[in-house]
Amino acid sequence: xxxxxxxxxxxxxxxxxxxxxxxxxxxxxxxxxxxxxxxxxxxxxxxxxxxxxxxxxxxxxxxxxxxxxxxxxxxxxxxxxxxxxxxxxxxxxxxxxxxxxxxxxxxxxxxxxxxxxxxxxxxxxxxxxxxxxxxxxxxxxxxxxxxxxxxxxxxxxxxxxxxxxxxxxxxxxxxxxxxxxxxxxxxxxxxxxxxxxxxxxxxxxxxxxxxxxxxxxxxxxxxxxxxxxxxxxxxxxxxxxxxxxxxxxxxxxx
Numbered sequence: 001x002x003x004x005x006x007x008x009x010x011x012x013x014x015x016x017x018x019x020x021x022x023x024x025x026x027x028x029x030x031x032x033x034x035x036x037x038x039x040x041x042x043x044x045x046x047x048x049x050x051x052x053x054x055x056x057x058x059x060x061x062x063x064x065x066x067x068x069x070x071x072x073x074x075x076x077x078x079x080x081x082x083x084x085x086x087x088x089x090x091x092x093x094x095x096x097x098x099x100x101x102x103x104x105x106x107x108x109x110x111x112x113x114x115x116x117x118x119x120x121x122x123x124x125x126x127x128x129x130x131x132x133x134x135x136x137x138x139x140x141x142x143x144x145x146x147x148x149x150x151x152x153x154x155x156x157x158x159x160x161x162x163x164x165x166x167x168x169x170x171x172x173x174x175x176x177x178x179x180x181x182x183x184x185x186x187x188x189x190x191x192x193x194x195x196x197x198x199x200x201x202x203x204x205x206x207x208x209x210x211x212x213x214x215x216x217x218x219x220x221x222x223x224x225x226x227x228x229x230x231x232x233x234x235x236x237x238x239x240x241x242x243x244x245x246x247x248x249x250x251x252x253x254x
Contacts, residue, residue, distance in 0.1 A: 002035070002044070002050075003043050004018075005044075006031060006034075007195055010038075010040070012036040013045040013232050015043070016041075017043045017044075017090075017221065018043070018044050018045070018185070018234065019044075019202075020046070021046065021047055021060060022046025022047060022048060022062030023046075023048065025046050025065060025252065026064070026065070026068065029068060031105050032035065032068075032069075032099070035099060036072045036074065036075060036098075036215070039074070039239070041096075041098060041176040042099055042100075043091075043093040043099075043101075043102070045104060046062055046065050047104045047105075047177070048061070048105075048106045049061070049062040049063075049065060049106075049141070050062065050063060050105065050193025051063070051195060051234060051239075052106060052234060054107075054230040054232075054233060055229065062103075063195045065103060065194075066079075066103065066194050066200065067194075067197060067199060069085060070170055072099060073227070074098040075099040075100070075101060076098060076099070076100045076121060077100075077101050077103065077168060077169040077182070078169075079102075079141055079155070079166065080167065081102065081109070081139075081141050081144040081145070082109055082110065082113060083161040084111060084112070084117055085112075085113060085165075086102070086121060088117075089102050089119070090102065092121055094122075096121065104141070105141040105193070106230075107142055107169055107243075109142065109145050112127060112145075112148075115145075122171040122175035124164050125165040125167060126208065127144070127165050127178060129180075132160045134161060134189065135161045135162070136164060136177075136181050136183075136184045137157070137162065137189045137244060138177065138188060138189070138191070138200070139163070139192070140167075142190065142193055142234070143191045143193055143239055146162045146241045147191060148163055149241040150244035153241065154248060157184045158240050159248065161184075161248055162183070164180060169200055169203055170203070172204065173205040177207060177208065179212070181208065182214070186211075186213040187252075188214060188215065188217070189218075189247050190204050190217075190219065191219040191221065191239050191243075191244055192239065193239060193249075194217060194221060195220060195221055196221070196222065201218035201219075201220055204218045205218075206236045215251070215254070217247050217251055219239050219243060219244065219247060220237075220239065223237075226235065246254055
C-alpha cells in the first residue's frame with residue numbers, strides 16, 4: 001500500500017493518502033524511508049494509536065510511531081485532537097511538500113475547536129489559559145482531553161493550569177511553548193499516549209534545552225501494555241487526568 005502510494009506521487013500529478021492502523025506502518029518502514037530519500041510527497045494516516053486502542057491489545061497499539069516519523073527527514077507530523085483539527089491536518093498535508101504523517105486516536109472525543117478556527121503547520125494552540133496559571137500542560141490527541149479534564153478538576157481546588165495543543169509535533173511551535181512556560185513559572189508537564197523514547201516529551205525537551213529556567217515533567221507510557229478499556233489503560237499507564245493532577249501538585253511542591 002505504501003509503495004503504491006509512493007509510486008502514485010512520483011510524477012507530481014497525484015496527491016496520495018495511505019491510511020491504516022499506525023502500528024501497521026512500522027512494517028513499511030523501509031518503503032517509508034526510501035520514499036523520504038526520493039523526496040516523495042506521500043501522506044500517511046495512522047489511526048488507533050496508543051493504549052487508548054483498549055481491548056484490541058498491545059499488538060495493535062502504536063506506541064513508537066512518533067519516534068519513527070521524527071527520524072524521517074523532511075517529514076511533517078500532525079497530531080490533531082478533534083474532528084476540526086483533523087480536517088485541517090488533511091488539507092495542510094495535501095498542500096505540503098515532503099512526507100506527512102497524521103496520527104489519529106480511536107476513542108470518540110469532544111470537539112474543541114469551532115469550524116472557523118484556522119490552523120498552520122508549526123503553530124500550537126493554547127486551548128485553556130488564565131492570568132493565574134501555575135503550570136503549562138502539553139497534551140495531544142486523547143491526552144489533550146485528559147489535560148482539559150484535569151484543568152477543570154484542579155480549578156475546583158483553586159489551582160489554575162495552562163493547556164497547550166501542539167497540533168504539529170514536527171515542526172514544534174517552540175516559541176509558544178517557551179513563552180507560555182515562562183508565564184507559568186517555567187513549569188511544563190508533557191503527557192502523551194506514546195512511549196517516552198522519541199515522543200512528544202523528548203521533542204519538547206530538545207526544543208527548550210537552552211532555557212535553564214524551564215523544568216519539564218514527562219508523563220508517557222512505560223512497558224508493554226495489555227488489553228483493557230481505554231480509561232483503564234490511560235490510568236494504568238499514568239497518563240489519565242488523575243495522574244496529570246498528581247503531577248501538577250508534585251511540580252508545585254518543588
